[in-house]
Amino acid sequence: MFILRLSRQTVLSFRNLSIGSSEVAAPSAFANDRWSVLVVHPKVRWGSGSASVLKQADRQLEEAVALVDNLPNMNAVDSLIMPVDYNTKRKAVWASGNLEKLIARREAARATALMVNVDALSPSQQQELYRIFEVPIFDRYNIVLATFKQFAKTEEARIQIAIAEIPYIKHRIHALSSKRLHSRPDILHIDSHYSDIDGDLNEILRKREQDLRKELKDVTRKNVGQLGVRNSSDAVVAVVGYTNSGKTSLVKKLTGAASLTPKDQLFATLDTTRHLAKLPSGRSAVFTDTIGFLSDLPMHLIAAFEATLAHVKSADVIIHLRDISNPDWKAQEEDVLATLKSIGVTDYVLNERIISVDNKIDKESAFPTSESNNSVRISCKTGDGMHELIDVINDKVTMVTKCKTIRLRLDARSPVIEWLYHNELVVIEPTIDGNYLIFDVVMNESEIGRFRKKFAHLKKKNSQSVSL
Numbered sequence: 001m002f003i004l005r006l007s008r009q010t011v012l013s014f015r016n017l018s019i020g021s022s023e024v025a026a027p028s029a030f031a032n033d034r035w036s037v038l039v040v041h042p043k044v045r046w047g048s049g050s051a052s053v054l055k056q057a058d059r060q061l062e063e064a065v066a067l068v069d070n071l072p073n074m075n076a077v078d079s080l081i082m083p084v085d086y087n088t089k090r091k092a093v094w095a096s097g098n099l100e101k102l103i104a105r106r107e108a109a110r111a112t113a114l115m116v117n118v119d120a121l122s123p124s125q126q127q128e129l130y131r132i133f134e135v136p137i138f139d140r141y142n143i144v145l146a147t148f149k150q151f152a153k154t155e156e157a158r159i160q161i162a163i164a165e166i167p168y169i170k171h172r173i174h175a176l177s178s179k180r181l182h183s184r185p186d187i188l189h190i191d192s193h194y195s196d197i198d199g200d201l202n203e204i205l206r207k208r209e210q211d212l213r214k215e216l217k218d219v220t221r222k223n224v225g226q227l228g229v230r231n232s233s234d235a236v237v238a239v240v241g242y243t244n245s246g247k248t249s250l251v252k253k254l255t256g257a258a259s260l261t262p263k264d265q266l267f268a269t270l271d272t273t274r275h276l277a278k279l280p281s282g283r284s285a286v287f288t289d290t291i292g293f294l295s296d297l298p299m300h301l302i303a304a305f306e307a308t309l310a311h312v313k314s315a316d317v318i319i320h321l322r323d324i325s326n327p328d329w330k331a332q333e334e335d336v337l338a339t340l341k342s343i344g345v346t347d348y349v350l351n352e353r354i355i356s357v358d359n360k361i362d363k364e365s366a367f368p369t370s371e372s373n374n375s376v377r378i379s380c381k382t383g384d385g386m387h388e389l390i391d392v393i394n395d396k397v398t399m400v401t402k403c404k405t406i407r408l409r410l411d412a413r414s415p416v417i418e419w420l421y422h423n424e425l426v427v428i429e430p431t432i433d434g435n436y437l438i439f440d441v442v443m444n445e446s447e448i449g450r451f452r453k454k455f456a457h458l459k460k461k462n463s464q465s466v467s468l
């Protein structure tokens with residue numbers, strides 16, 4: 001069982017707390033087992049059983065199947081929507097009649113595992129469903145965590161995944177050790193060796209989390225030094241959106257980054273990458289491509305990606321990309337905004353610094369303009385709307401970074417000229433006016449401040465020009 005093996009590795013590493021992060025969550029650890037999965041979406045007949053009640057059940061089922069098929073060692077052999085009365089919290093999720101139908105369906109499909117499409121099953125639900133179906137039971141948390149483990153490439157992402165797993169292990173170990181549950185650890189996807197460990201497990205897990213957080217801090221610090229960001233005064237434009245909305249495609253289109261490969265796959269991107277582009281104003285901006293969001297996930301899973309998402313909080317501008325061809329774009333938008341809030345993006349930023357962009361307008365299923373007002377409509381595939389988007393980004397960046405165009409009338413020997421070139425502020429070559437050169441430069445607040453301080457002695461002709 002793949003989660004079991006990974007957890008064993010994690011738990012074994014508890015004995016040696018100095019274990020390196022490279023040993024955490026190695027993706028190959030679960031590559032050997034293959035699962036034929038019956039995917040079931042419990043549709044709540046009435047009341048709110050799901051965080052995203054807006055979503056259509058068939059779309060939710062489709063997404064769950066895609067999540068399962070995304071994993072190389074899993075194959076969704078059958079899928080169905082099975083209604084539940086009022087919520088998904090009852091011990092076996094469904095009442096007996098529906099359970100019988102599900103057992104028959106599992107047998108007919110020869111499924112070797114069941115995926116219940118809820119954010120997280122409780123330990124007692126997982127145990128009860130195992131007792132009934134006699135196959136491993138997965139929830140969205142299990143599948144997404146396995147996906148993260150499979151596709152994470154960098155140390156930063158791997159450490160964050162290891163941190164994300166700790167509350168899950170803690171919760172389950174607690175349920176087992178408090179004897180509330182007479183279950184086998186492997187049924188709950190935690191390692192059966194946990195009981196071999198001497199000492200207070202909570203304490204060991206706490207220490208482990210502390211060590212991982214420290215490691216993460218070091219790795220993050222090291223990465224910040226290697227970002228390839230040209231200049232700290234470059235504006236940061238974070239591209240966020242639901243998984244598979246086209247974030248990587250957009251960053252590639254805007255920056256021409258050859259290293260980016262868009263994929264028709266959920267969570268293709270797990271690590272943040274940064275790419276530089278020049279805006280029409282001549283200012284450079286760093287576009288960041290980052291992990292996509294997904295609905296109905298235990299919050300700590302995304303929260304664990306805090307280091308990866310930290311740049312979003314401090315970004316000058318956020319592009320919220322929506323896949324407008326997806327019938328659930330509205331619900332996905334709400335999920336993304338809720339996640340942004342939960343990682344600490346303020347209402348001010350959400351109101352003032354966000355650009356809503358509708359992608360995939362080339363697709364037949366794209367919703368018309370009237371349904372998604374106040375947004376820029378584009379297609380990363382055909383390039384439609386890209387010029388308009390670049391202008392909108394340009395204006396927003398100029399506004400947020402308080403950039404101003406300043407006309408400078410300078411003698412050819414003026415020391416200002418060297419300073420302008422040194423700071424890469426000359427985008428358009430100067431024009432000549434008699435003995436003077438006329439520069440139109442765009443400077444942000446801090447550059448204007450530095451300029452004023454350095455050249456305070458220059459004779460000022462008027463507020464927007466100096467001459468020497």
Ligand SMILES: Nc1nc2c(ncn2[C@@H]2O[C@H](COP(=O)(O)OP(=O)(O)OP(=O)(O)O)[C@@H](O)[C@H]2O)c(=O)[nH]1
Nearest residue numbers: 243244245246247248249263264267268269292380
């Ligand atoms: N038809 C069409 N397909 C698009 C468009 N933009 C992106 N795609 C496709 O959508 C899929 C996902 O694109 P990505 O750019 O990888 O999406 P993402 O948001 O980075 O996805 P994750 O990193 O997995 O969250 C790929 O198959 C793209 O080729 C578009 O405008 N039109």
Ligand SMILES: [Mg+2]
Nearest residue numbers: 247248268269
């Ligand atoms: Mg991506």
